[in-house]
Amino acid sequence: MTNAPSLLKLLELTARRPREAMARVKDMRLAASTAWQIFALVLVIELIFAHVLGLMMGPVEVPQDNALAPALALSPMLLGAVQGCLLILMVFGIHWVGRAFGGSGRLEDAILLMALLQFALIVLQAVEILLILIFPPLAAGVMLFNVFVFFYLLTSMTTELHGFSKPPLVFLGILLTGLGAIFALSILLAIIGVTIPGTPPNV
Numbered sequence: 001m002t003n004a005p006s007l008l009k010l011l012e013l014t015a016r017r018p019r020e021a022m023a024r025v026k027d028m029r030l031a032a033s034t035a036w037q038i039f040a041l042v043l044v045i046e047l048i049f050a051h052v053l054g055l056m057m058g059p060v061e062v063p064q065d066n067a068l069a070p071a072l073a074l075s076p077m078l079l080g081a082v083q084g085c086l087l088i089l090m091v092f093g094i095h096w097v098g099r100a101f102g103g104s105g106r107l108e109d110a111i112l113l114m115a116l117l118q119f120a121l122i123v124l125q126a127v128e129i130l131l132i133l134i135f136p137p138l139a140a141g142v143m144l145f146n147v148f149v150f151f152y153l154l155t156s157m158t159t160e161l162h163g164f165s166k167p168p169l170v171f172l173g174i175l176l177t178g179l180g181a182i183f184a185l186s187i188l189l190a191i192i193g194v195t196i197p198g199t200p201p202n203v
Contacts, residue, residue, distance in 0.1 A: 007119075014120050018156035025112045026105075026161070035111040039091075042115045042122070043084050049125045050083075087114055089181065094158055097177050103162025113157050120153060121146060 014021040030038075095110040128142045155171040164170050 010116065011120060011123065014116060014153065014157075018153050019160040021116070022109075022113060022157040022160035025116060026109050028112075030108055030112065032108045032111070035108045035115070039087075039111050039115045042119050043087065046118055046122050046125075047083070049122055049129070052129060087118065090114055093177055093181065094161070097173060098158060098162040098164075101162075101164075101173065103164060105158075105161035105163070109161055113161055117150070117153050117157065121150060124149060 010021055010024065013024070091107075091110050091114045094113065095105065095107045098105055098110075124142065124146050128139055128146070131138045131142055151171065151174070154174060155167050158164075158174065159167045159170045
């Protein structure tokens with residue numbers, strides 16, 4: 001998977017037939033340690049791209065009533081840690097929820113699913129950066145397209161990962177699981193005193 005020609009072929013297959021791409025990933029039968037190393041490498045690459053994109057778009061104001069505002073504004077490492085934690089939660093969510101509904105996917109393959117998905121999105125981020133340089137008005141459209149691609153690939157690959165046969169139900173499960181995770185995260189943030197921008201402090 002780390003071989004450049006093989007990775008390019010896998011990315012191409014992911015764009016055309018994501019379920020077949022996921023089937024090939026499963027056939028690799030990689031160990032958990034290798035899967036986590038690939039996941040970490042992709043996360044580092046994604047953070048570099050996100051940092052470059054952030055520099056091009058200019059500074060983003062962080063509300064000062066947010067308890068994490070100084071850290072988020074000054075520490076890319078903290079941002080990376082937060083993003084990494086969210087992606088790890090997604091990995092375990094894909095694994096546990098899928099298994100709870102009768103899926104057969106391995107945790108190692110759920111890790112690789114997320115790594116491959118994030119790498120595909122990195123390619124789209126690279127296109128987004130080029131568009132910002134060449135024709136900025138198109139960048140917003142690419143962002144919306146990225147959201148569509150994310151859910152399409154996640155649904156297709158999760159369906160293949162667990163051996164499911166009904167992608168619409170998988171998509172519904174992803175949405176419900178995501179909403180539940182957001183609700184749980186908002187409660188956790190409220191407990192530790194982090195406010196969500198745009199909401200009253202006492203909510």
